[in-house]
Amino acid sequence: MSEKTVAIKSRNSGMMRDALVRLFRNKAAILGLIIIVVLILSAIFADIVSPFSYDEQDLRQRFLAPSAEHFFGTDEYGRDIFSRIIYGSRTSLLVGAISVTISSGIGTILGAISGYYGNRVDNIIMRLIDVMLAIPNILLAISIAATLGPGIVNVMIAVGISSVPGYARLVRASVMSLRDQEFIEAARSIGANDARIILRHILPNCMAPIIVQATMSIAIAILSAAALSFLGLGVQPPMAEWGSMLSNGRAYIRDYWWVVTFPGVAIMSTVFAFNLFGDGLRDALDPRLKQ
Amino acid sequence: MRDKLLEIKKLKVIYSTDGKVVEAVNHIDLEIHKGEALGLIGETGAGKTTTALSILNLIPNPPGKIVEGEICYNGQNLLKLSQKEMRAVRGNKISMIFQDPMTALNPVMTVGDQIAEVIRLHQKMPRNEAYIKAQEMLETVGIPGNRLKDFPHQFSGGMKQRVVIAISLACNPELLIADEPTTALDVTIQEQVLDLMEKLQKEFNTSLLMITHDLGVVAEVCETVAIMYAGEIVEYGTIEQVYNDTKHPYTRGLFDSIPKFHEDVKRLKPIKGQMPNPAHLPVGCNFADRCPDVMPKCRESEPVVIDVGQNHLVKCYKYVDGGDQA
Numbered sequence: 001m002s003e004k005t006v007a008i009k010s011r012n013s014g015m016m017r018d019a020l021v022r023l024f025r026n027k028a029a030i031l032g033l034i035i036i037v038v039l040i041l042s043a044i045f046a047d048i049v050s051p052f053s054y055d056e057q058d059l060r061q062r063f064l065a066p067s068a069e070h071f072f073g074t075d076e077y078g079r080d081i082f083s084r085i086i087y088g089s090r091t092s093l094l095v096g097a098i099s100v101t102i103s104s105g106i107g108t109i110l111g112a113i114s115g116y117y118g119n120r121v122d123n124i125i126m127r128l129i130d131v132m133l134a135i136p137n138i139l140l141a142i143s144i145a146a147t148l149g150p151g152i153v154n155v156m157i158a159v160g161i162s163s164v165p166g167y168a169r170l171v172r173a174s175v176m177s178l179r180d181q182e183f184i185e186a187a188r189s190i191g192a193n194d195a196r197i198i199l200r201h202i203l204p205n206c207m208a209p210i211i212v213q214a215t216m217s218i219a220i221a222i223l224s225a226a227a228l229s230f231l232g233l234g235v236q237p238p239m240a241e242w243g244s245m246l247s248n249g250r251a252y253i254r255d256y257w258w259v260v261t262f263p264g265v266a267i268m269s270t271v272f273a274f275n276l277f278g279d280g281l282r283d284a285l286d287p288r289l290k291q
Numbered sequence: 292m293r294d295k296l297l298e299i300k301k302l303k304v305i306y307s308t309d310g311k312v313v314e315a316v317n318h319i320d321l322e323i324h325k326g327e328a329l330g331l332i333g334e335t336g337a338g339k340t341t342t343a344l345s346i347l348n349l350i351p352n353p354p355g356k357i358v359e360g361e362i363c364y365n366g367q368n369l370l371k372l373s374q375k376e377m378r379a380v381r382g383n384k385i386s387m388i389f390q391d392p393m394t395a396l397n398p399v400m401t402v403g404d405q406i407a408e409v410i411r412l413h414q415k416m417p418r419n420e421a422y423i424k425a426q427e428m429l430e431t432v433g434i435p436g437n438r439l440k441d442f443p444h445q446f447s448g449g450m451k452q453r454v455v456i457a458i459s460l461a462c463n464p465e466l467l468i469a470d471e472p473t474t475a476l477d478v479t480i481q482e483q484v485l486d487l488m489e490k491l492q493k494e495f496n497t498s499l500l501m502i503t504h505d506l507g508v509v510a511e512v513c514e515t516v517a518i519m520y521a522g523e524i525v526e527y528g529t530i531e532q533v534y535n536d537t538k539h540p541y542t543r544g545l546f547d548s549i550p551k552f553h554e555d556v557k558r559l560k561p562i563k564g565q566m567p568n569p570a571h572l573p574v575g576c577n578f579a580d581r582c583p584d585v586m587p588k589c590r591e592s593e594p595v596v597i598d599v600g601q602n603h604l605v606k607c608y609k610y611v612d613g614g615d616q617a
Contacts, residue, residue, distance in 0.1 A: 181394060182389055182390075182391060182395045183394060183395055183397045183398075185349065186387075186389055186455075186458075188381070189347055189349060189381055189382060189386065189387040189389075190381060190382030190386065190408070190409040190412065191378040191379060191380070191381035191382040191383060191409070191413060192378070192412060193378055196412075200400070200408070201397050201400075204397075204399045205397070205398065205399050207399075
């Protein structure tokens with residue numbers, strides 16, 4: 001009896017372990033992961049890490065060049081850019097995470113239903129997706145954000161919805177290739193219903209492409225959110241957000257380069273980190289790609 | 292005589308693609324009694340798997356469709372059940388072993404999860420109890436219980452088929468359908484798997500429908516046998532009746548094409564020709580074009596099934612009008 005419980009508790013997930021080993025052998029992916037971890041930590045501990053508050057104005061200290069006191073200089077209201085970037089990582093990461101959750105959630109459900117049932121259901125869902133795909137991603141996000149009104153939550157919804165089609169198509173393709181596998185027929189033959197077959201048997205088998213798509217599109221989501229904020233549809237002042245910092249600083253680009261450079265570098269390195277990590281994850285989760 | 296467990300009456304299944312209609316199963320009658328092992332033999336495309344899938348009502352639709360007939364299980368027509376009622380039968384009362392164990396298991400679920408899944412689907416039982424039951428099932432099929440948390444890719448082919456057997460027997464079904472369970476395995480493993488199935492079938496008192504194209508497998512495991520050709524059952528009887536007193540020319544052809552150890556033969560005797568295209572079946576007997584004993588009336592009308600003694604059924608004109616009839 002005790003032996004049995006021991007056997008039940010000892011989890012031996014060989015596939016995940018193999019994938020992790022492959023991931024940690026990939027130096028670029030680890031670099032990406034380190035940057036992401038640093039960003040997450042600084043976002044969580046922004047109050048402690050940043051030397052100033054994000055809305056602490058001092059008009060006597062406008063446009064100070066980067067120095068020991070203000071690492072990245074100050075902006076047009078004398079706010080410390082370094083602190084604002086750290087606070088901005090909160091918004092950007094949150095936007096990235098939540099909008100990807102929205103898009104991958106909706107996209108996976110739509111794609112799974114469409115791929116599993118096929119025929120008319122598939123046709124209806126896929127034609128709707130085609131309509132969405134016909135509109136450029138950022139334009140779609142802008143129109144959704146414009147309809148919903150400015151604000152960070154609406155940005156997340158807008159960016160999330162605009163990237164649903166990618167997931168839906170990806171998941172649909174994976175589901176269609178899995179649907180006719182014998183183990184799905186076997187699952188049906190033991191009396192599993194459709195919901196169970198989709199959730200327990202099909203989706204876990206197409207997790208790898210979904211995870212990869214998610215890490216990759218966090219970067220795209222952060223960029224889109226920055227673009228929306230740049231256009232004034234996103235985060236409202238004085239909240240710090242990298243896109244809006246860029247947008248506000250662009251008037252001063254000739255004389256005070258640091259006002260726009262550092263938020264831009266922040267966006268770039270975050271996107272870069274997520275892309276590196278996503279690439280590494282794809283290689284790690286797909287054993288066929290290993291050399 | 293034992294009670295009838297499953298009775299297939301006049302079952303007809305068609306597949307329609309691009310306007311073409313393929314009669315995969317053509318009015319077959321079959322019965323399985325409690326505890327009986329029935330072998331269903333036929334070459335590729337004879338409709339064996341289609342028959343098996345119809346019993347579980349799992350014919351992929353479209354393109355497949357059951358157009359006529361009844362499948363009575365304990366007197367209840369399975370084809371009339373709702374999807375929900377049917378799901379309660381699948382895996383619980385009737386379960387199936389698939390041909391290829393390599394693909395019949397979900398690669399991302401542990402074998403323990405997969406055995407426990409069928410148990411929890413049909414028996415209201417807490418998680419850990421289901422896992423203990425799963426472990427017992429694994430040990431019943433001869434795999435150490437501590438491998439419960441292993442994934443399918445960590446098992447060999449023969450062991451995977453054992454896992455599949457464990458899944459199919461976990462709920463103690465009354466009928467087990469084995470669709471070519473040993474085709475994908477090598478000969479020594481075949482023997483082990485067959486022994487295991489035979490042992491478990493006796494132990495659990497399960498009825499067995501063994502689908503295969505291997506006459507040897509049937510001789511080893513089954514009591515009765517049905518020979519299928521182009522969607523029809525051409526001969527049916529006990530192993531002794533069919534193997535020792537072979538009636539239908541097709542069955543005789545099958546036996547002739549097996550190599551014999553005690554005779555020195557240069558060449559095997561195959562059955563000439565090909566199975567007719569199921570989309571264009573001939574008017575008379577389906578086997579007429581390949582039959583060595585063909586008669587003019589074979590091409591004119593379809594022969595009826597006749598009993599040549601003690602429920603030994605043959606669908607052939609040779610035995611009508613006295614002839615060999617005892």
